Amino acid sequence: MPASSTHRPPVNRDVPLVRRQALEGPYVLLTFRHPEVAAGARAGQFVMIKANTVSDPILRRPFSVMRVDPSEGAFTLFLKIVGPGSHALAELRTGEEAGCLGPLGQPFTAPPEDQEAVFVAGGYGIAPFVLFGEELGRAGRRARAFYGGRTAADLQLCDAFDGLGVPLVCATDDGSFGHRGRVTEAVAAHLDTRPGPVTLYGCGPDAMLHAVARLAERRGVPAQVSVDPWMGCGLGTCLGCVVPIRRPGEARPKYHCACTEGPVFDARDVVWP
Ligand SMILES: Cc1cc2nc3c(=O)[nH]c(=O)nc-3n(C[C@H](O)[C@H](O)[C@H](O)COP(=O)(O)OP(=O)(O)OC[C@H]3O[C@@H](n4cnc5c(N)ncnc54)[C@H](O)[C@@H]3O)c2cc1C
Numbered sequence: 001m002p003a004s005s006t007h008r009p010p011v012n013r014d015v016p017l018v019r020r021q022a023l024e025g026p027y028v029l030l031t032f033r034h035p036e037v038a039a040g041a042r043a044g045q046f047v048m049i050k051a052n053t054v055s056d057p058i059l060r061r062p063f064s065v066m067r068v069d070p071s072e073g074a075f076t077l078f079l080k081i082v083g084p085g086s087h088a089l090a091e092l093r094t095g096e097e098a099g100c101l102g103p104l105g106q107p108f109t110a111p112p113e114d115q116e117a118v119f120v121a122g123g124y125g126i127a128p129f130v131l132f133g134e135e136l137g138r139a140g141r142r143a144r145a146f147y148g149g150r151t152a153a154d155l156q157l158c159d160a161f162d163g164l165g166v167p168l169v170c171a172t173d174d175g176s177f178g179h180r181g182r183v184t185e186a187v188a189a190h191l192d193t194r195p196g197p198v199t200l201y202g203c204g205p206d207a208m209l210h211a212v213a214r215l216a217e218r219r220g221v222p223a224q225v226s227v228d229p230w231m232g233c234g235l236g237t238c239l240g241c242v243v244p245i246r247r248p249g250e251a252r253p254k255y256h257c258a259c260t261e262g263p264v265f266d267a268r269d270v271v272w273p
């Protein structure tokens with residue numbers, strides 16, 4: 001079930017910022033012009049990107065493609081500003097450029113036709129599911145999203161599924177919005193309603209991904225997770241992003257590059273810490 005191979009080779013180019021939409025807190029939506037990413041990126045794929053306004057040698061950082069608009073030749077990222085790379089991108093003004101390589105990595109694989117796709121997102125992990133919801137909607141498939149954060153301010157994309165026919169359940173640790181508690185508890189409650197065959201898809205913090213994997217194992221349902229390691233190159237050369245994976249029939253885990261062989265893996269194959 002691991003995702004299928006990337007269809008379009010990555011293209012490296014300087015990309016002008018087309019639009020910037022500040023959200024609450026440290027979150028921002030950024031739209032860049034990059035025709036190849038706009039035409040070819042699939043849900044779960046990412047770009048390595050760095051603002052050209054930064055003169056110090058920080059490396060490009062990985063960000064999931066959240067939305068594409070092939071007619072405009074542009075794609076959108078959902079950024080949480082956490083450090084120098086995301087800060088410099090968020091500070092770009094319209095027309096200023098970033099260096100961008102993409103689309104990269106292996107995308108999510110759609111579930112079989114009779115199955116519902118259940119997205120489980122933590123924080124900025126919601127980004128690839130906006131694109132996935134659009135892809136599945138176009139293919140006439142059913143999807144449902146569970147979106148969790150520490151507090152209501154972490155759930156900045158609650159309206160992203162409007163019009164996509166993807167029901168959304170929110171959860172916050174402090175109960176300030178939606179279900180009080182972990183997002184995986186809300187997913188477990190959904191599975192208790194015996195919704196028929198489902199595939200789980202996880203993107204978010206490691207602890208949440210591990211919880212998704214455990215839930216999938218206990219309930220006997222397939223799951224794909226998008227892992228979130230440090231990435232230096234995005235091309236399989238620096239080996240900074242390796243994760244231990246044990247595929248069926250293998251005696252020992254082997255290290256796989258999340259940038260080229262992931263970031264999406266079958267949850268059963270990931271060796272969790
Ligand atoms: C495949 C992939 C897709 C990603 N997609 C997105 C996305 O759509 N939106 C988004 O905002 N981010 C995304 N990230 C995470 C993003 O690449 C990192 O947060 C990146 O390090 C930010 O760079 P920076 O220079 O701003 O911060 P850094 O200097 O790299 O980090 C600053 C601080 O934040 C902490 N930090 C860095 N990364 C994380 C993390 N992942 N979780 C918790 N703390 C962290 C560091 O420990 C450090 O203290 C993705 C990562 C991967 C691997």
Ligand code: FES
Pocket residue numbers: 230231232233234235236237238239240241242257258259260
């Ligand atoms: S990020 Fe360099 S090998 Fe994956």
